[in-house]
Structures are given as structure tokens and as C-alpha cells.
Amino acid sequence: MIRPSSGSPRHEAPEPLEGPIVATITGGTILWFVMFLVQVPFYGWFHDRDLTWWVWTCLAGAGLGLIGIWYVRSRDAAIKRARAAEAADDAEPREPGTPA
Secondary structure, three states, X not given: XXXXXXXXXXXXXXXXXXOOHHHHHHHHHHHXXXXXXXXXXXHHHHHHOOOHHHHHHHHHHHHHHHHHHHHHHHHHHHHHHHHHXXXXXXXXXXXXXXXX
């Protein structure tokens, strides 16, 4: 176990924040793609200054964002399916003497 050098006490990690995750990732992906489209007409300027990585970073951000959208939508659907299955299990009447 690694101890912090400051001697501060350790705390449990907080619960992850849940919010409009799909919308957040989609918005970020759109921003990356818009930044790519804005920079494409100035590719020559970026090339002359050896800064073309800015253009390609925006394209990579948009591409990775598409993977992120797929992932968070799948995750969201799986969470909803699990909650629905749990609710169906709770609503299902059980016969006396059967384990829960």
C-alpha cells in the first residue's frame, strides 16, 4: 500500500456522478468535429507552421467521440434493462416455501 507523503488520511472514493452522459458525449463529439471543419480551410497555414497535429487531433477527438457515443448508449441501455428486470423480479409473486 502506498501512503500519501503528506500524511493526510485516506477517504473512500465518492460515488460517480450520473447525469446526461449521452448528451454530454454527443455534444463533445460535435464540438471536436466542428473544430476540425473550422481548421480544414486553414490547413496550409497549419502546415507552414508545423502545427497540422491540431487539425488531426480534432479529427481523432471526433472519431473517438463516435466510439464514446456508442459505448455510453450501450451502457445506458444495459442499465435500463437491469433496472427493468429487477423491478419485474420484485413485482413477481413467489410461491410459499421457494427461496427468494
